[in-house]
Amino acid sequence: MRGTAFAAGGQGPFGNPATGAPGTDASVSAPAVIELRGITRIYSTGRLEVAALRGVDLDVWQGDFLAIVGPSGSGKSTMMNIIGCLDRPTAGSYRLGGTPVEQLSDDDLARVRGRAIGFVFQSFNLLPRTSALENVATPLLYQGVSRKERHARAQAALERLGLGERVHHEPSELSGGQQQRVAIARALVTEPALILADEPTGNLDSQAGADVIALLHELNASGTTIVLITHDSDVAVQALRQVHVRDGLLVQ
Amino acid sequence: MTALELIRLAISRLGTSRLRAVLTMLGVIIGVGSIVALVAVAQGATSGITDRIQGLGTNLLTVSPGATRNGFTRLALGSATTLTTEDAQAIAAASGVAAVAPELSTQKLVIAGIQNTTTSIIGTTPAYLEVRTYTMWQGSFFNQAALDGSLRVAVLGSTTADNLGLDGSSIGQTIQIGGIPFHLVGIMQPKGSSGITSQDDQVLIPISTAQHYFVGGDKVRSISVSVASASQIDATQGELTALLEQRHGTNGTNDDFTITSQAQLLSTFSSITGLLTVLLGGIASISLVVGGIGIMNIMLVSVRERTREIGIRKAIGARSSDILFQFLVEALVLSLLGGVIGIVVGLAASLLIGQIAGWGFIFNPLTVVVAVGFSLVVGVVFGVWPARAAARLDPIASLRYE
Structure with missing residues (x-):
């Protein structure tokens, strides 16, 4: 099943050697974390129907570092929402780590978001007036992890990102780059199959942005699968491979 | 969570x-x-x-005269004229009744030495102490002999005694009530307000003495009845009603008395x-x-x-x-x-x-x-x-x- 799906969807969008995509051999041997097949998303506002995605096929493998690139309005945000299990496709099938997502209940989707996906947002989206440690520990709260273990794991994640000295600072006491590192620690703490980064450098100066990209590379090198969504081709080229979205379709 | x-x-x-x-x-x-x-x-x-209310007495029933009826000519002292000391004696003989204290009251000037006060003078019987649950502080309450002999003896409420500057050493002294000399035999313990009137500002004398010197006749203002036990209150109330109706020749529609119990008041x-x-x-x-x-x-x-x-x-x-x-x-x-x-x-x-x-x-x-x-x-x-x-x-x- 996975093999045929790969054969059907894999060749088109990923066959571009210029983007530095993993070779075919590597692709076959590694399991696909994400399998999108014919994903369509239509927004209905009254009589008007807008197709944000019109049949997208995409595979992302374990250990991949993929950039989804496109201008605003291209449908890349919709793709992120669907990949991140925040939204459901109107048609098509989505398997995340082999699980067909469209059959899951809302509560199951929440569980998938909590356990399998780590989000990194453009605007950091940390909980205000809450310490870095509590921010990082919060995803574990919803998994029923004990308070002691939550704090230990959050502490470890923050230390890994060089924020060991800042665990008790609130977001307003941290710089943008530090806030984004806290957000990455929060994404990492659940040991997700996938980190989904939506314009992670968009609100940062170039130095802090470069640090974040370097950090993502570091995580990728240690085995974390990363999907980066951006409109900025300078950022996109730093990923291992890129796909471009235009008018709801993946293009070369 | x-x-x-x-x-x-x-x-x-x-x-x-x-x-x-x-x-x-x-x-x-x-x-x-x-x-x-x-x-x-x-x-x-x-x-x-x-x-x-419970301090007023134990298992207390109060018999009061009813409203004055048309056709009566004697309206003096309001309607307080339909109960007599004979009624009280008849009630005392009824079953379930522990003690009976008829009461008669008037206001008089009381003088002790250079102090004076105007207060309620209550004529009653020695049973009053038991029926109204008073206790003595000094001296003793007047006895049956004083009642029988219409002796001029008086027992003071604690407030009245205070007002007159009297204490334990004053027992045996002579005081003037309405200009008539009385022998002070006792002072009672304070009991507190009933919520309506003070129960400690009064002078108690034998009812026969009160009738003889101050009021005249054998009428009483009210009759306080102590029932033997709480469970008998309702039955005794009915019995007394029947007894008084018989004595007064009334039949429930024209009763000239009212019996109230503590329970009703409560x-x-x-x-x-x-x-x-x-x-x-x-x-x-x-x-x-x-x-x-x-x-x-x-x-x-x-x-x-x-x-x-x-x-x-x-x-x-x-x-x-x-x-x-x-x-x-x-x-x-x-x-x-x-x-x-x-x-x-x-x-x-x-x-x-x-x-x-x-x-x-x-x-x-x-x-x-x-x-x-x-x-x-x-x-x-x-x-x-x-x-x-x-x-x-x-x-x-x-x-x-x-």
């Missing part, structure tokens, strides 16, 4: 805006506080009144205090409802302000029910904390009022349980709507909410 985690989370979120949390709780504090205080005050007042008072409690409690409950609406209002504002937080929480794995419970528990913590503070405030207020009014502090654990229950209900009722609103937010829109 466990209940403990939810409560910890709620407290930490409320801790980020303490002033707002306190102001939000104020409505519940006032509501619960006034309910607790008013109920305690009403209970204190009821028990105070009950004590005083139930009259308790129905009044009960009504007052419900009325005051009702008014206080309105403020509790207003407090609840305050919580709902703030929680709705809070959901709107924290839309982004809700979106973040959903993105990192919170289910709708997690969000629902988070906001519901915040509302509950606000209302419960407000309720607990309200109980403390209410108890302090009722302690103060009890001290001032003189019936002490009555602590009823049931009030606390009911007040806490009320605050819980307020928290749930007014917390559910905002919590549902929060839980239903769409994560994508919430994440983009500015």
Whole structure:
């Protein structure tokens, strides 16, 4: 099943050697974390129907570092929402780590978001007036992890990102780059199959942005699968491979 | 998430805006506080009144003359003329009656040395002490011999004795009542107010003496009857009614007397205090409802302000029910904390009022349980709507909410 799906969807969008995509051999041997097949998303506002995605096929493998690139309005945000299990496709099938997502209940989707996906947002989206440690520990709260273990794991994640000295600072006491590192620690703490980064450098100066990209590379090198969504081709080229979205379709 | 985690989370979120949390709780504090205080005050007042009515005597029935009827020509002294000392003697012979004290009263000037006072002079029998549950402080009550011989002996209430500057050393002294010399034989222990008149400002003399010197005739103002046991009160009341109807030749439609029991007096008072409690409690409950609406209002504002937080929480794995419970528990913590503070405030207020009014502090654990229950209900009722609103937010829109 996975093999045929790969054969059907894999060749088109990923066959571009210029983007530095993993070779075919590597692709076959590694399991696909994400399998999108014919994903369509239509927004209905009254009589008007807008197709944000019109049949997208995409595979992302374990250990991949993929950039989804496109201008605003291209449908890349919709793709992120669907990949991140925040939204459901109107048609098509989505398997995340082999699980067909469209059959899951809302509560199951929440569980998938909590356990399998780590989000990194453009605007950091940390909980205000809450310490870095509590921010990082919060995803574990919803998994029923004990308070002691939550704090230990959050502490470890923050230390890994060089924020060991800042665990008790609130977001307003941290710089943008530090806030984004806290957000990455929060994404990492659940040991997700996938980190989904939506314009992670968009609100940062170039130095802090470069640090974040370097950090993502570091995580990728240690085995974390990363999907980066951006409109900025300078950022996109730093990923291992890129796909471009235009008018709801993946293009070369 | 466990209940403990939810409560910890709620407290930490409320801790980020303490002033707002306190102001939000104020409505519940006032509501619960006034309910607790008013109920305690009403209970204190009821028990105070009950004590005083019971202090009038043990298992007491009071026979009073009824309304003056048309056709009577003798209307002097109002209607206080239909009961006689013979009636009292007949009642004393009835079954179930422990003691009978007929009473006759008049106002006279009392002089002791250079002090004087005008007070009630009550003519009665030695049974008065038992029927009205007085105890002696100095000397003794006058005896049957004094009654039989219409002797000029007097027993003073404690207030009257104070007013006249008399104490234990004065027993045996002569005092003037209405210009006639009397021998002081005893002073009674103070008993307190009956709520209507002082029971300690009076002079007791044998009823035969009162009739002889002051009133004339054999009429009495009222007859106090002590029933042998509480269970016999109703039966004895019926028996005495029949007895007096027979003696007076009346038949229930034209009775010239009334028999009232303590129980009737008590139930009259308790129905009044009960009504007052419900009325005051009702008014206080309105403020509790207003407090609840305050919580709902703030929680709705809070959901709107924290839309982004809700979106973040959903993105990192919170289910709708997690969000629902988070906001519901915040509302509950606000209302419960407000309720607990309200109980403390209410108890302090009722302690103060009890001290001032003189019936002490009555602590009823049931009030606390009911007040806490009320605050819980307020928290749930007014917390559910905002919590549902929060839980239903769409994560994508919430994440983009500015």
